[in-house]
Amino acid sequence: MAEVKSATRVMQILDLLREYPLGLSISEVSRILDLPKSSVHELLHSMVEASYLLQEGKRFRFGVKVFEIGQSALRSSELIHVARPLMKWAGEELNEVVQLALLDGKEVVYLSKMQFRKDLNIQSRIGARLPAHATALGKAILSTKSDNQVLEKFSGVEFKPYTPNSLTSIDGLISNLHSARENSFAFDNEEYTPGVVCFAMPFKNIASQTLGAISISMPSELKDEINRDRVLAVLEEASSKIAKSLVVNPVKSHHQTAI
Numbered sequence: 001m002a003e004v005k006s007a008t009r010v011m012q013i014l015d016l017l018r019e020y021p022l023g024l025s026i027s028e029v030s031r032i033l034d035l036p037k038s039s040v041h042e043l044l045h046s047m048v049e050a051s052y053l054l055q056e057g058k059r060f061r062f063g064v065k066v067f068e069i070g071q072s073a074l075r076s077s078e079l080i081h082v083a084r085p086l087m088k089w090a091g092e093e094l095n096e097v098v099q100l101a102l103l104d105g106k107e108v109v110y111l112s113k114m115q116f117r118k119d120l121n122i123q124s125r126i127g128a129r130l131p132a133h134a135t136a137l138g139k140a141i142l143s144t145k146s147d148n149q150v151l152e153k154f155s156g157v158e159f160k161p162y163t164p165n166s167l168t169s170i171d172g173l174i175s176n177l178h179s180a181r182e183n184s185f186a187f188d189n190e191e192y193t194p195g196v197v198c199f200a201m202p203f204k205n206i207a208s209q210t211l212g213a214i215s216i217s218m219p220s221e222l223k224d225e226i227n228r229d230r231v232l233a234v235l236e237e238a239s240s241k242i243a244k245s246l247v248v249n250p251v252k253s254h255h256q257t258a259i
Contacts (some may be wrong), residue, residue: 009035009043014066017053022207023061051104056209064104067111068127079211080112082245086238087214091116093234094216099124101137102212106153108138111212120219123193133173134162136188136200140213142173143180144202150174165190185232186213190220197223201235203243211246214239 012033017024026044030037044060047053051065083100091098091114099122100112107129115122124130132138133154142150151170159168167173180186188198200215216231 006043009033009039010047013040013043013047014052014062017060017062021061023054023056023059025058025060029060064102064109067102068109078246079242083214083242084112084114086241087112087114090214090216090234090238094218094231096120097122097217098238099137099215099217100212101135101141101215103132103138103141103210104129106132106157108132108135108141108213110137117218120196120217121193122196122217130192131160131162133159133167134188134192135215136186136198136217137213137215139173139176139180139186139188140200140202140215141210143177143186144204144210147174147177150177162192163190163194167191185235188217189223195220199228199231199235201232201239203239203246205243205246214242 012035013029016029016032024032026037026041029035029044030040033040044053044055048055048060048063051063053060054063079102080100087098087100095116097117097120098114099110101108101110101124103109108131110124110126110128110130113122113124113126130138132142142153145153150173154170154173157170159166159170159173161168167176176186184201186200188196188200190197196217197220198215198217200213202210202213204210214235216235218226
């Protein structure tokens with residue numbers, strides 16, 4: 001019976017957080033659901049460990065696992081709804097592969113993909129996870145974090161080489177991220193898939209939270225012919241419009257203060 005009660009409370013928490021995209025504190029969840037604070041504390045942290053929730057300061061909001069539960073959840077999310085028309089525009093402008101992803105731990109999770117260039121073999125698929133350090137999307141999101149945050153995240157990690165161009169050390173990743181910050185875009189030079197290069201830019205919501213990144217992939221054989229300024233201009237416009245279009249409904253005033 002205790003397990004059933006816990007499962008019921010988890011579902012109550014998920015239903016509640018659906019109404020509060022910016023998240024709630026332990027005290028707020030406890031008060032709204034009329035549950036003991038000690039029980040809420042244990043449940044929320046268990047859900048964070050399982051990636052169903054993300055903890056940002058004192059607040060808890062949906063984690064990446066929620067996005068991975070079925071294609072219907074992906075299609076109905078505001079991010080997908082906002083991004084797909086802009087992905088379509090970018091793909092048509094450049095006739096290349098456009099992808100959308102978010103960061104979960106040390107991996108990126110792919111939320112959407114539009115393949116306008118049909119002759120390019122891209123390893124990713126919707127719902128797939130790839131190593132953040134080996135992808136432009138992952139590095140674009142990591143570039144919004146401090147060096148210390150990246151060092152902490154990848155502490156003790158063995159950097160597996162996927163291609164001869166893969167980053168193989170934390171020092172190499174940090175240096176690469178410095179370049180991404182300086183240039184406002186991340187670049188994957190055949191670091192995960194041979195024959196494929198990729199440009200990516202992160203985007204934030206109106207609360208300045210980095211939600212994900214958008215990328216353009218193309219054959220490496222064309223990289224010397226790429227009009228880089230054109231690619232980056234399209235990426236910049238798409239990522240900027242995604243950011244401006246994302247509507248975050250703030251927590252209602254009587255639940256606003258995290259305790």
